Amino acid sequence: MHEVSIALSLLDIAERYCEKEGYKGIESIGVKIGKASGVMSEALLFAFDAVKIGTIAEKAHLIIDEIPVSGFCSTCNNNFSVKETYVLCCPRCGDTSFRLETGRELDVCEMEVFE
């Protein structure tokens, strides 16, 4: 819902990095977006294309790696991964005291830059 804020933060990180390291432009930015992060990939792509105009990332495209929701249940000693956006209980034993391992990511991972 707030993908524009996310796209602007992303752009800010990319711009600061290039300024510091002396790069002149960005070809791509790789990000990890967890399925339970609340951010929709399509909306983020759309927002990023809108906010990048006139910046160092004008020609950059966003490469999104969607991370599924996974966790570990200590009750039944089970590692699990689900297709759903949210997980409410361990899919095997139904216990709710599991630990979420992945799915909340909202990270920049790599950039393809030129001098």
Next chain:
Amino acid sequence: MKVKVITRILEANDRIAAENRKLFNKAGVYVINLMSAPGAGKTSLIERTITELHRKLRIGVIEGDIAGTGDAQRIEKLGIPVIQINTGSACHLDANMINEAIVALPLKDLDLLIVENVGNLVCPAEFKIGEDMKAMILSITEGDDKPLKYPLMFQESSALILNKIDLLPYTNADLEKIKKDSLSLNPNLKIFEVSCKTGQGITEWTEWLQSLVT
């Protein structure tokens, strides 16, 4: 050329939130981030909280709204320092908006700062503002399906205030389902059943809140 840049996208917000937190700690003020859908009763709960606690705690309020100053005017009438933030179009408050607003608040003279976030059951849960605690309101009339439809806020909050409990007999909402689903999302959630209209349950909430502040 490919370069590794491992950063949280919300790193800038988190950094400013940490700065805010330092300022709050230094001033000795406890900060709660109050979130809910529009119309659930955030301002009414703040009014009730102020009425119950203003003799025991020095309270300040930040009001976040997309537009308008009506909420701040309601709080000002109670003689409490209040700052209105108008986000323009943003669906949530972020750490930077709070950072700019607190300059105008006498933080050192406060024990409790209540931040009323923009009415929205989704986005405010994503953005830290430097708070000590997130609390949320769900009003009974919103329906018992909300915890499972909007899980993040229920997971992020320490307290869930079920407002408009006096209207329970007039709705189809299943109170036990709300509680069960909320606790399955967040087993540590502290739940209060209140009515800001009748005053039911308000004391339980304010006593708990006071115990956190002092």
